[in-house]
Amino acid sequence: MKLFGPCLSRRILRKFLMKSGFLFLVDTVCCTRMLKDPEHQVAGHMAKDGRLGPLVDGEGRFFKPFQSNGRGEDEAKFYESFSSNKNVPDHIRGYFPVYHGTQVLEASNGSGKFPHIVLDDVVSGYQNPSGMDVKIGSRTWYPGVSEEYFNQCLKNDRETTSVSLGFRHAGFKIFDHKESRFWIVEYKVVHRYKVDDARLALRKFVSSNSLADSIPDCAFASEVYGGSSGILAQLLELKAWFETQTLYHFNSCSVYMFYENESISMKGGHGARAQVKLVDFTHVLDGDGVVDHNFLGGLSSFIRFIKNILES
Amino acid sequence: MKLFGPCLSRRILRKFLMKSGFLFLVDTVCCTRMLKDPEHQVAGHMAKDGRLGPLVDGEGRFFKPFQSNGRGEDEAKFYESFSSNKNVPDHIRGYFPVYHGTQVLEASNGSGKFPHIVLDDVVSGYQNPSGMDVKIGSRTWYPGVSEEYFNQCLKNDRETTSVSLGFRHAGFKIFDHKESRFWIVEYKVVHRYKVDDARLALRKFVSSNSLADSIPDCAFASEVYGGSSGILAQLLELKAWFETQTLYHFNSCSVYMFYENESISMKGGHGARAQVKLVDFTHVLDGDGVVDHNFLGGLSSFIRFIKNILES
Numbered sequence: 001m002k003l004f005g006p007c008l009s010r011r012i013l014r015k016f017l018m019k020s021g022f023l024f025l026v027d028t029v030c031c032t033r034m035l036k037d038p039e040h041q042v043a044g045h046m047a048k049d050g051r052l053g054p055l056v057d058g059e060g061r062f063f064k065p066f067q068s069n070g071r072g073e074d075e076a077k078f079y080e081s082f083s084s085n086k087n088v089p090d091h092i093r094g095y096f097p098v099y100h101g102t103q104v105l106e107a108s109n110g111s112g113k114f115p116h117i118v119l120d121d122v123v124s125g126y127q128n129p130s131g132m133d134v135k136i137g138s139r140t141w142y143p144g145v146s147e148e149y150f151n152q153c154l155k156n157d158r159e160t161t162s163v164s165l166g167f168r169h170a171g172f173k174i175f176d177h178k179e180s181r182f183w184i185v186e187y188k189v190v191h192r193y194k195v196d197d198a199r200l201a202l203r204k205f206v207s208s209n210s211l212a213d214s215i216p217d218c219a220f221a222s223e224v225y226g227g228s229s230g231i232l233a234q235l236l237e238l239k240a241w242f243e244t245q246t247l248y249h250f251n252s253c254s255v256y257m258f259y260e261n262e263s264i265s266m267k268g269g270h271g272a273r274a275q276v277k278l279v280d281f282t283h284v285l286d287g288d289g290v291v292d293h294n295f296l297g298g299l300s301s302f303i304r305f306i307k308n309i310l311e312s
Numbered sequence: 313m314k315l316f317g318p319c320l321s322r323r324i325l326r327k328f329l330m331k332s333g334f335l336f337l338v339d340t341v342c343c344t345r346m347l348k349d350p351e352h353q354v355a356g357h358m359a360k361d362g363r364l365g366p367l368v369d370g371e372g373r374f375f376k377p378f379q380s381n382g383r384g385e386d387e388a389k390f391y392e393s394f395s396s397n398k399n400v401p402d403h404i405r406g407y408f409p410v411y412h413g414t415q416v417l418e419a420s421n422g423s424g425k426f427p428h429i430v431l432d433d434v435v436s437g438y439q440n441p442s443g444m445d446v447k448i449g450s451r452t453w454y455p456g457v458s459e460e461y462f463n464q465c466l467k468n469d470r471e472t473t474s475v476s477l478g479f480r481h482a483g484f485k486i487f488d489h490k491e492s493r494f495w496i497v498e499y500k501v502v503h504r505y506k507v508d509d510a511r512l513a514l515r516k517f518v519s520s521n522s523l524a525d526s527i528p529d530c531a532f533a534s535e536v537y538g539g540s541s542g543i544l545a546q547l548l549e550l551k552a553w554f555e556t557q558t559l560y561h562f563n564s565c566s567v568y569m570f571y572e573n574e575s576i577s578m579k580g581g582h583g584a585r586a587q588v589k590l591v592d593f594t595h596v597l598d599g600d601g602v603v604d605h606n607f608l609g610g611l612s613s614f615i616r617f618i619k620n621i622l623e624s
Contacts, residue, residue, distance in 0.1 A: 138451065138605060143476055154466075164455055166605035195602070243612060290507070291616045293450060293478035297609025300555060304603045 035063065037108065040123045040131055040173065040258075053108040055116070062097070062121035063105055065114050071282035076102050076117050078248075078281040085247065092241050095234070095278055097122055122277050127262035128182075132172035132205050133254045133279070136298040138163050140252040142285060153252075160191055161198050165305075166298030169193055169201055170254055175261040177208035177219075202305055205257075218309060224259045224274045225306050231257050232310065234276040235303050242296040249292045251283040255302065347375065349420060352435045352443055352485065352570075365420040367428070374409070374433035375417055377426050383594035388414050388429050390560075390593040397559065404553050407546070407590055409434055434589050439574035440494075444484035444517050445566045445591070448610040450475050452564040454597060465564075472503055473510050477617075478610030481505055481513055482566055487573040489520035489531075514617055517569075530621060536571045536586045538622050543569050546588040547615050554608040561604045563595040567614065 035055040052065035066072020079099040082088060100118040107114045123129045140162065141153035160168040169190035174183045185201075193201070200216070206224045207216035225231045235255070256279045263271035347367040364377035378384020391411040394400060410432040419426045435441045452474065453465035472480040481502035486495045497513075505513070512528070518536045519528035537543045547567070568591045575583035 139475075143470075158455075163451075165602055166609075195600070244616070246616070288507070289620075290477060291613040293609035293613040295609075296612050297478075297605035297607075300608050301603040301605040304556070304558070308601075 034058070035105070035108075038062065038121070038123075040126070040129050052111075052114060055105065055108055056121050056124070060121050060124040061100065062119045063103065063116040064119060065105075065107060065116050066102075067282055072115065072117070074284070075280075075282045076115075078284045079117065079119075082248070082281075087247055089241065091237065095238055095276060097277055097279065122256070122275065123258055126258070126260045126273070128175045129258045129260055130172075130174045130182075130205060131256060131258035132174075132201070133170040133256050134167050134302060135162070135170045135252065135254045135280075136167050136302065137251065137253075137294040138166045138298055139294050140283075142249065142251045142283065156191075161193060161195055162298075164195060165198060166301035167198075167255075169198055172201065172205065174205055174207075174210040176211040177261065177265070179211050181211075183211045199305060199308075203309055206309070220259075220264055220272065221309055223264060223272045226310050229274075230272075231259075231274050231276055232303065232306050234274075235299065235306065238276065238278075239296070239299050239303060242292060242299060244291070246287040246289045246291055248287050249285040249290075250278065250281070250295045251285060252280065253278055253284070253295065254280050255299070346370070347417065347420075350374065350433070350435075352438070352441050364423075364426060367417065367420055368433050368436070370436075372433050372436040373412065374431045374436075375415065375428040376431060377417075377419065377428050378414075379594055384427065384429070386596070387592075387594045388427075390596045391429065391431075394560070394593075399559055401553065403549065407550055407588060409589055409591065434568070434587065435570055438570070438572045438585070440487045441570045441572055442484075442486045442494075442517060443568060443570035444486075444513070445482040445568050446479050446614060447474070447482045447564065447566045447592075448479050448614065449563065449565075449606040450478045450610055451606050452595075454561065454563045454595065468503075473505060473507055474610075476507060477510060478613035479510075479567075481510055484513065484517065486517055486519075486522040488523040489573065491523050493523075495523045511617060511620075515621055518621070530624075532571075532576055532584065533621055535576060535584045537618050541586075542584075543571075543586050543588055544615065544618050544622065546586075547611065547618065550588065550590075551608070551611050551615060554604060554611060556603070558599040558601045558603055560599050561597040561602075562590065562593070562607045563597060564592065565590055565596065565607065566592050567611070 035057055038054055038056045041054060054065065055063040057063070064075075067075065082096065083099050098120040100120070102115050103118050104113050105116045106112070123131065138157065139153070140157055141150045145153070157163050162168045169185075171187050171190055172185050175181075176183055183204075190197075190201070203216040203218055203221075204210040206218055206220040208219040209217050223230070227233065256277045257275065258277075259272040259274035265271075347369055350366055350368045353366065366377065367375040369375070376387075379387065394408065395411050412430040412432070414427050415430050416425050417428050418424070435443065450469065451465075452469055453462045457465070469475050474480045481497075483499050483502055484497055487493075488495055495516075502509075502513070515528040515530055515533075516522040518530055518532040520531040521529050535542070539545065568589045569587065570589075571584040571586035
């Protein structure tokens with residue numbers, strides 16, 4: 001069962017929003033601050049070829065335009081449900097971007113006003129964050145989807161590492177300390193990644209020589225992946241929740257992990273401020289009392305890869 | 313990569329076996345004991361419509377005829393590999409039937425001599441065992457299979473609870489204490505099970521009134537599922553191994569759980585002798601350093617169902 005009912009076209013969106021009352025901020029707050037393209041997005045729907053992209057206000061807010069075919073409405077509904085769900089432990093909330101309702105804003109390409117989901121900009125305050133988006137689960141389709149969507153997902157799952165590894169890269173941006181610039185790898189490239197590429201990318205993510213052809217030095221592995229508050233510790237805490245939670249099934253959802261390069265050399269692990277956030281909730285379903293085994297299995301596999309890097 | 317190379321037709325099997333030398337018992341030991349159909353098999357390939365079925369000798373051995381299309385050879389190869397794999401912890405071996413090589417035997421239907429895998433008969437010594445076969449994983453296909461096999465598996469996974477629950481029933485046999493007879497449910501019936509049916513069957517498995525239409529009493533839940541050596545404890549021990557093991561991927565493999573009814577009323581949990589075994593290894597792949605996320609996810613979901621029964 002789809003979490004929030006049938007998809008809605010944009011034409012009837014306004015009527016629906018008024019009736020349901022869940023978009024309390026829509027049309028009531030119009031942002032007058034200067035919005036701009038986010039510098040640090042690594043995957044997801046970016047402004048390109050006429051498609052709307054997200055915006056940031058430079059003061060800590062991230063504005064994600066509603067995705068088409070009802071996905072934006074579904075994602076907003078998820079955030080509404082999640083924000084008010086008393087069964088979600090507080091320590092787990094920290095792994096989700098804070099939600100601030102929705103707003104109708106001038107689109108990133110100036111083509112008119114569109115509803116946006118308003119979130120905390122998770123990399124606000126980071127100077128040179130390296131970020132990596134990893135889609136979790138060996139299956140991105142789920143019962144009840146159209147045959148067209150099912151076939152599209154299945155094809156992507158088989159072409160990428162989703163089936164073999166239980167996760168796939170969706171894009172990343174890594175700061176190369178030797179060359180003082182970012183190495184940016186987009187969806188089209190990572191879509192062709194095989195198992196060894198996926199493994200290598202996770203090593204390069206914590207290396208100072210990511211742009212070089214040589215063996216990644218994993219210089220920051222212990223600061224970023226390791227430690228009591230590093231990526232691995234966070235992933236394990238998330239996993240512990242997924243072992244028991246039956247509230248939601250996070251189909252096609254990503255782990256977004258990022259850290260600060262600016263201060264990592266000086267301050268080490270604490271300076272890295274490495275964080276994990278779950279992002280992209282356009283296909284979340286009601287868990288109906290069943291563990292999200294697809295996400296849990298993929299997350300376990302991903303964790304094993306991170307552990308291997310720390311152990312090697 | 314298929315664990316043990318290309319499938320072999322039976323025509324060239326003998327030559328292959330001689331060369332590879334792994335079927336050390338073939339043709340050298342011919343069983344002269346009286347073999348018979350197993351009383352307690354609940355799923356898998358039974359003797360039916362001319363198909364060969366397994367045999368037991370009544371003295372603790374189970375003879376499984378090689379399945380067609382090379383699957384028998386693959387399964388024997390798995391047992392050979394697993395038996396000699398020093399990376400498998402001893403406490404994990406106990407969850408697999410003990411392997412005693414292979415033997416060429418007169419088939420169950422008297423149609424000639426065929427190779428069989430020789431295993432411990434896991435229910436030997438049980439008088440009235442209730443048994444349940446649950447196929448683990450939301451996906452029974454795997455990379456590298458033929459499109460025909462892929463489509464057949466995908467269809468079955470979608471039609472059953474595999475996709476939604478991460479496991480599906482494959483058949484069971486439950487002793488009804490009120491009526492002193494078995495309730496046997498075969499593959500054709502459980503194939504149509506929905507989520508609620510799957511949940512109900514797990515409750516009936518540990519009830520004394522499984523044949524009745526009334527609510528299952530779960531009279532033996534704590535003796536069979538609970539306790540320090542019950543089904544749940546065993547499943548958790550298995551799961552702990554699956555969290556880290558990257559030796560094998562157990563595609564289309566089942567958890568077979570069983571217990572003794574004869575003495576459960578008198579002796580309680582100890583009398584139940586509840587056990588979990590993994591069975592059916594015709595589609596096991598080399599793990600290649602990757603966690604078996606498909607099995608692990610499904611097993612985690614299955615464990616949640618067992619826990620729910622114990623908690624309710």
